[in-house]
Amino acid sequence: MLLQASSLLSLLFLLTTAAHGGDYSRADFPADFIFGSGTSAYQYEGAAFDDGRTPSIWDIFAHSGRTHGATGDVACDGYHKYKEDIGLMVDTNLEAFRLSISWSRLIPNGRGPINPKGLEYYNNLIDELISHGIQPHVTLNHIDLPQALEDEYGGWLSRKIVKDFVAYADMCFREFGDRVLYWTTVNEANVFALGGYNDGIIAPGRCSPSLGTNCSTGNSSIEPYIVVHNILLAHSAATKLYRKKYKFTQNGFLGLNVYTLWFIPYTNSTEDVIATQRAKDFYVGWLVDPVIFGDYPDIVKKNVGKRLPAFTEYESKQIKGSVDFIGVNHYTTVHIKDKPSILKMNNRDFYDDMAVKIIYDQGNEPTDEYAIMPWGLYGVLEYLKQVYGNLPIYVHENGQMTRRNGTLYDKSRVEYLRAYIGGMLDAIRNGSNTRGYFAWTFLDCLELLDGYGTSFGLLYVDLDDKNLTRYPKLSAHWYSNFLKGKSTSSNAITEVGDNAFVPWIG
Template sequence: MLRLVALLGAAAAARGQPPGDDTQAQDAAVVYPVAPTSTLKSCKNDEVFCYNKNACVLPDPHAADFCVPEAIDLVGVGSFRWGASTAAYQVEGGAYEDGKGLSNWDVFAAVPGRVANGDTGDVAADSYHRWHEDVELLADLGVKHYRFSVSWSRVLPKGEGEVNAKGLKYYNNLVDALIKRGITPTVCLFHWDLPQALEEQGGWLNKEMITRAFTNYARVMYEALGDRVKTWITLNEPGTVVYMGYNMGLMAPGRCADRRRCAKGDSFREPLVAGHNMLVAHAHAVDAFRREFKPRFGGTIGMVNCVKWAEPQDRADASQWKLAQFLMEAEIGFFTDPLYFGDYPLSLRDTVGGAEGPLPQFTPTEKRLLAGSQDFFGLNFYTSHYVWDPPQGGGIGPQGGSSWLFVTPGGLRNQLHWITARYGAPPIYITENGCDQPDEDRAADPSKPDHFRIAYMHEYIEQAAVAALEGVNLQGYYVWSLLDNFEWADGYSKRFGIVHVDFDGNQDRTPKTSYYWLKRLLSTLGKASPNHGKYKEGSAAAALPAALAPLPAAAGPVPMAADVNVPSPWARLAATGGMMLALASVALGLLVWRRRRRGSERLPFAFPWRKRGYDEIM
């Protein structure tokens, strides 16, 4: 969950508590396979990324020495899911057509200054009209799975009540066309665009209303598509909605404590309430699926969360591992521990929970519904970040086109092991992974090879495959994204697609070099070739390290090693007295305004010692 630790850490500091001595965490002695930084090497160990781009040896997907690393070749065959992902508001357009109701993103993006260059999703990639082309692009690419989201307000214009038949027909047609071309749909119910009618009733802050509305909306979609859709996702990246929408105010619904930017909102309590209610709504939607629809249609269901590997800047420093673990529990455990264990991590409950804390508590019924409420772990992974004490350090890897995206393929491998150890080796789908090319903007030339993206995908896919060979139950990989699209607050200034979309013309699609690279990769899998690369990290039969052996499903997380001390910064804060603690709480708003610039992570307790001029990387 993006920067939830800023909220939880500041709250814990204000209460004079460290981040949970009795943390619900895995063993601090676990040695993760690799540091996440990478120089992006090709199969032949030629350098394919460097800071001096003119000196780089770049991969050519059509070259004779094209290779497939052995790890990918061993893992990515058979039932392994290769797919691509998009989201409704980012690609559909047709914002006011055929009875669609307003979404909170329609309203948010229409306010001047909210989105870069005044962009909106009114047209986007125009997939509402050009979905046939998208299906053909998927088929030609060779992927057999497509993950897309449903626009809630297209199906239920008011969020509840009467169904819009034309909106439902659009998704029925899309699903039928995909299946006809041999592509299996994966459907996400919520990818950030909430019906405005529900937003006006409190949105995710109104627990009773939103739980009822989301569950009934889910029922509509299960009934309409359940005979053909067998993989469902309830929520995509709820943590991003919570942080960017309710804490920073930089995404819909645009709520925060800064009255210069947000007319309403509370950056401290509202994110926790909204996140809590999203979990409750998920639990009820899953319960309805399993009781009412799975007996008829079958299928699986889960949630998707975006996480970043937290890497200690000094791997020999036990206190930095403790900090990294707390950050992981805040960013990942907040939304995933309840899905497996029925409640938040102990570290969060100990610091910001309880009767006096801002973290809401689940009822016994909610705990029962939440525990075991997903059949697979949906993982969106892009980058990693450092944690350290004292505040110092640099970027963690080569930077992509976005200020927050640093190339750290080893972080994905470590993250997969963390999930495996904590949650009992669940089936994992990488539901999003990709990057924006540093030299691509709205005016990008589609004929220019996107070598950076190719190198990024090559390394991340290989590290994921290596993790699978080491014992991770990895079931699939979906690239983000099939199409260039509306990138939320960045509008059309960033491009994540492997297919170029002409946003200043008529939304024509042009496959990029990365599209053809992935196509060739998929067509080569499982075919013995002297050009295949070798598994660089060790034997393809490498066993999972004993410290990372999967836990029994009912065992829960491994306890933190008893000999790891509480990090010194928390102790320093606790000793500074009431004034410093009060300042830590009051400074929360300023903390969360700060944007990342260098790909490292400074936890909120370091803020009082920030020197003027030092790069803030929040």
């Protein structure tokens, strides 16, 4: 029997939300809790060939035609329009903004001299945010490794990346750390490894050619594990450097970001319940266990065997405790069905090693809107609290996907945000150490899998307008009102017509 509301976690969530009727306001959150939104460099900045920037792996991947013909050459042109956008952030009452730095804009060859124009841009961007009372949260690498390093030694597939990443991080800490307190080393390291090296659907587009995809090279059985291993080594080395060289004077915090699905057993059978825990260990524990406990989960080591790189004793000690917080990206919930027979296969990939069938509850197409299941975020936060010692959590990404059709009436996004922020509040009331929330994303931008076909933005960007004019959607008004302190019960969804320009709600 399919476990839905009958599952213990869903029932607990429904009981807690019923206690306050699902209504809440900004004042219900801790005084030091931070609300914001975010984007990433390649998805937002544009100016891909301006002022000394060189290609990243995402440039090369996008120009190969594998993002539905879309590229970040122009994107939202945030490189030139950041002051206008920060003004819009002020209108939206954002308290924080999550951004990433383009490594190849700052250090065009991946190592060596700093690009003065890139340095100037990020200094100006950070200063502009701070001058308007918006706290910058900075990610060092968001899928856009310099192509120069990919060409030279295979990028994240080589241990050489550790030295270069630490040097890059050192430069960022030195130049920006006097104003940036919150650093994330790598965004969605698990999804980057799976999408880029297991499935070949994101940069650098590698996977086993036998999988029948567009990949011309790669090894899905080995490469995802090598990439995550090197990311963990690079992350922990950068953390060690920061704590030794900068922590005393800058007082900042470093974290690692993980993409999280919430997993629910497909049936109440023992096999599906065990399989669900196995999915959590593979998908989340693969990254979080090492930075908390110093090693991979036992089931991952057992199922992957010799294909899984091993940490030396020194590496394990360095990695253990190498985070001040965990960044969580969460969008949807899936059901898990045990599939043990797949372990008998040779040349297994990551999903085969997990030995489960993942069943999505959204529509029939990958671009369909997410089903609104806020108990999923509640479950993720509760799980991290119980398993990993309740360390600080920042929800770095959470938002509703819609087709990019120009409408400003994104009622489903409002309903999604209202539900998930409420679910997060319930987790906090139950003891979760969650300290911030960033709605993905501030502007409609280039999206990971569908280019400009889908959107997550609070603001619409008119790509047919040479000025790339921004228009606030209903969700921007709702978020703005919420951050002004209005209760969600009184902050009703306003009926406005499609494609109508809605002035800011006062």
